[in-house]
Amino acid sequence: MNIETQSCVITGKQQVSVTQQQVEWDGKGTLVRITRGGICGSDLHYYQEGKVGNFAVKMPMILGHEVIGYVAESDHPDLKPGQKVAVNPSKPCGSCKYCQRNQQNQCTSMRFFGSAMYLPHVDGGFTQYKVVDSAQCVPFPQEADEKVMVFAEPLAVCIHATHQAGDLHGKHVFISGVGPIGCLIAAAAKARGAASVVCSDISERSLRMAQQMGATATLHAADGDFAPYLADKGYFDVAFEAAGHPASLQRCLDVVCARGTLVQVGMGGAIPDFPIMALIAKEINLVGSFRFTHEFNTAVEWLAGGVVNPLPLFSGEYDLREIDAALQFASDKTRAAKVQLTF
Ligand SMILES: [Zn+2]
Ligand SMILES: [Zn+2]
Numbered sequence: 001m002n003i004e005t006q007s008c009v010i011t012g013k014q015q016v017s018v019t020q021q022q023v024e025w026d027g028k029g030t031l032v033r034i035t036r037g038g039i040c041g042s043d044l045h046y047y048q049e050g051k052v053g054n055f056a057v058k059m060p061m062i063l064g065h066e067v068i069g070y071v072a073e074s075d076h077p078d079l080k081p082g083q084k085v086a087v088n089p090s091k092p093c094g095s096c097k098y099c100q101r102n103q104q105n106q107c108t109s110m111r112f113f114g115s116a117m118y119l120p121h122v123d124g125g126f127t128q129y130k131v132v133d134s135a136q137c138v139p140f141p142q143e144a145d146e147k148v149m150v151f152a153e154p155l156a157v158c159i160h161a162t163h164q165a166g167d168l169h170g171k172h173v174f175i176s177g178v179g180p181i182g183c184l185i186a187a188a189a190k191a192r193g194a195a196s197v198v199c200s201d202i203s204e205r206s207l208r209m210a211q212q213m214g215a216t217a218t219l220h221a222a223d224g225d226f227a228p229y230l231a232d233k234g235y236f237d238v239a240f241e242a243a244g245h246p247a248s249l250q251r252c253l254d255v256v257c258a259r260g261t262l263v264q265v266g267m268g269g270a271i272p273d274f275p276i277m278a279l280i281a282k283e284i285n286l287v288g289s290f291r292f293t294h295e296f297n298t299a300v301e302w303l304a305g306g307v308v309n310p311l312p313l314f315s316g317e318y319d320l321r322e323i324d325a326a327l328q329f330a331s332d333k334t335r336a337a338k339v340q341l342t343f
Contacts, residue, residue, distance in 0.1 A: 160289055
């Protein structure tokens with residue numbers, strides 16, 4: 001069976017078009033009718049620069065990895081036509097050493113939606129119909145708000161980041177950089193029992209967003225009074241760096257307490273003068289955080305159950321035929337946080 005589908009395809013820097021394509025359904029896996037998707041920073045990097053880090057767009061690729069929809073056809077008995085699903089964009093190989101250790105986000109042959117890491121590139125989810133592994137479909141209740149459920153993927157990233165810090169119960173948490181990811185980390189940290197969540201950013205607008213997402217206090221990164229958090233080698237048990245900026249990392253190293261944990265989430269370039277002495281002398285546990293594993297299911301549960309309300313981050317929606325306008329708007333960080341597409 002062949003199905004016509006409209007897809008948002010990128011061919012290079014600032015070259016994106018809506019293309020009519022064919023999807024082949026051969027009775028295996030699940031054919032999903034995608035209804036809604038969220039635009040992520042990586043989609044914006046592909047659009048604005050034609051690449052994410054070292055991975056350049058070398059051939060036409062469907063954008064997008066934050067999508068939901070409903071089952072059109074499936075080989076899985078639990079996925080009846082019409083069942084609403086959040087689509088997990090990760091497809092690990094299942095057999096490499098990391099998959100065997102249950103560390104699927106480290107899979108050496110990961111196929112992740114909308115990624116130019118490999119050739120041929122892996123197509124993303126900004127399309128009307130897509131065939132996926134049935135295991136990638138996480139059902140959610142019919143009555144759940146679709147605008148909310150689209151946050152499953154970024155929330156999964158953030159729940160994973162909090163897991164990288166261990167138990168957060170009763171802990172004092174600092175987040176540097178509160179774009180959508182920093183804000184969702186704030187919400188996830190609260191949900192996991194943090195006693196306080198203090199957020200810092202250079203944008204007043206982002207700080208207001210963080211407050212709506214559960215921050216217990218906010219500080220302007222440039223002129224906030226950090227003195228109380230510097231005493232006794234630092235106040236916070238855990239710091240999350242979510243801006244991807246050297247000054248932000250330095251701030252985290254300053255305010256995290258000795259033997260505290262610093263989780264690096266923000267993607268930045270190389271840091272020429274990494275403050276190694278602070279890391280050594282304060283015995284800071286520095287840990288990276290990349291994508292997610294089982295946290296995708298937790299995110300779907302939390303969103304459907306109202307544990308986290310991501311709607312303060314929602315900035316508007318566009319029809320897929322307005323992909324250009326949507327990407328332009330989403331790129332304007334003074335106006336937009338999370339922009340969604342409808343299919
Ligand atoms: Zn994303
Ligand atoms: Zn693997």
